Amino acid sequence: MEKLPPLNAIKAFEVAARSGSFTLAASELGVSSAAVSQQIRNLETWFGKQLFVRTGNRITLTDAGHAIYPQTARALGDIAAIGQRMLEGGLRTRLVVSVPFSLAELWLAPRLAALLEAFPHMAIDVRAEDDPIDLVRQNVDLRISYGDYHYPALRMVRLVHDDVLPVCAPEFWQRHGNSDTGLVGLHESLFIHTNWGPNYASHPSWADWFAACGGSRSPDPSHGRRVGLSSLAIASARLGLGIALGQRVMAQADLEAGRLIALSSVSVRLGHPYCAFMPPAKADRADVAALVRLLVNTAPTTRG
Amino acid sequence: MEKLPPLNAIKAFEVAARSGSFTLAASELGVSSAAVSQQIRNLETWFGKQLFVRTGNRITLTDAGHAIYPQTARALGDIAAIGQRMLEGGLRTRLVVSVPFSLAELWLAPRLAALLEAFPHMAIDVRAEDDPIDLVRQNVDLRISYGDYHYPALRMVRLVHDDVLPVCAPEFWQRHGNSDTGLVGLHESLFIHTNWGPNYASHPSWADWFAACGGSRSPDPSHGRRVGLSSLAIASARLGLGIALGQRVMAQADLEAGRLIALSSVSVRLGHPYCAFMPPAKADRADVAALVRLLVNTAPTTRG
DNA sequence: CAGGCTCCATAAGTTTTTCTTGGGCAATCC
């Protein structure tokens, strides 16, 4: 930023220009008129320009004085407004929540809607981004993270240790399913495979799931449908494009609504739980605590 | 004018917040770090609120500190600019443009870039604020206003009568959309509702849009996402957080780039046009006229 | 026209604010 003119003198200028009198300005500022006179003189010296014409015992703004008055009044008005807001305690805190992309729509959005219903005036910003993030720098109040290890210095609340189970659309199972052979007898092209990519812990595979059933089948991903996001796997299943190993937290609403059916009660746990992280200084704020409570209370009941 | 906070302390706050360090701020201000520390402390005492969290030998802005920083920087920047102008003796005319918040980023910025390409030495200030404003007092050369009624004494040029149409991210529609049922069959939580608040003319609602299609659906805003700015609705849609009724002037770039898709050709007009207002004495200035010409020429072609 | 009143300017002195210095404390890094 450029060098600032003397701010006390700027204040005196604004009041003098507005009132057209150093005496009136002095009264408003609570100082002597000589003090105002000196401050104006200081400012004129600093600028190298006259701001007022003195005619005997009267003052008139010069053109230069006229030119800078509006912007000066505005800037000082803005600063006064800041002060007013702070003194009135009128700063309404905005809750900034950060979630992984895959959780934003299917899991967090409904929960935020519930929170907003309970607290209609709560201001919430939602950021969708993957770990790791800088909570402090980004002024994030609560980060939901896959795993409990990214933010060791922060306050942590464990939300849910999710698992995956085979789900598909009801009509899909009527058309392709077989109660006698179950999933074992299905064609390879009907499986939806979720691959989080090389930078992330591995999503449980169909081979993992069959192993958990005591079987040995291992459907080949190159013969099925492959998606890179858990939420996309759920959506594909809902659309009747196949059978997915869907994360329970994301599939729950669809299961309850009957848009998806679970094909087995066997599930495989994810490698890590989902946890909420908060900067310690913010963890006891009423809005943060309310959201955490809601997230904990609405976590799905998992088996095992 | 309300009582001002201590201006010297405000100056120290701005530099400390910007640099994130009392030591760096001291260097910039040409004083000792202890002086900066004391000024910040003075200001916190005056406000009755903490502006920085001190952690050992580090500082972090508090929410309150974050909240007031942008406006503080702006106000001090304005004062510095006044000083600069006076020292340079350059009463060089600056084009001051004022726009509503929602138009600043998505609509005006690209147009100003085009103007600066044609006139590289043009000095432009852009202010973002909502109606009504005092153009004379704030020395604004051109105000873009929603509606044609705020400034009856000023020269007016009508720019565009915008409309809204349903938009969302392409991947969002692939995941949630259904060509057979279209928007009618969508879950209520997927709609993004724009509410300008009680002080402004109403933004067209989803119910308005469905009525324009000859339907009767009326998505309930309490079940969807609510945003208070048209530009935020566009951004939320682009991020895949739902389907928004997006203003064409703001959505145009995203639509052309494929980041958003229009889900229907049906649109609903806003209640008022956007107009440009100028004090009569400034309307024929070359820079003002050039900007108005550009804005008129690049207005989107609207349907019906 | 002269005198009184009002208001800005100046100089000298006083008061308040701002800044410096030295030492203490805590976080971070090697």
Add this chain to the structure above:
DNA sequence: GGATTGCCCAAGAAAAACTTATGGAGCCTG
């Protein structure tokens, strides 16, 4: 664990802001 870095505090120094008394100029009234 030691060294380094950076914020905090107290006491004192320096600078800025203010006051008081007096002078000069414009305006109004008798």
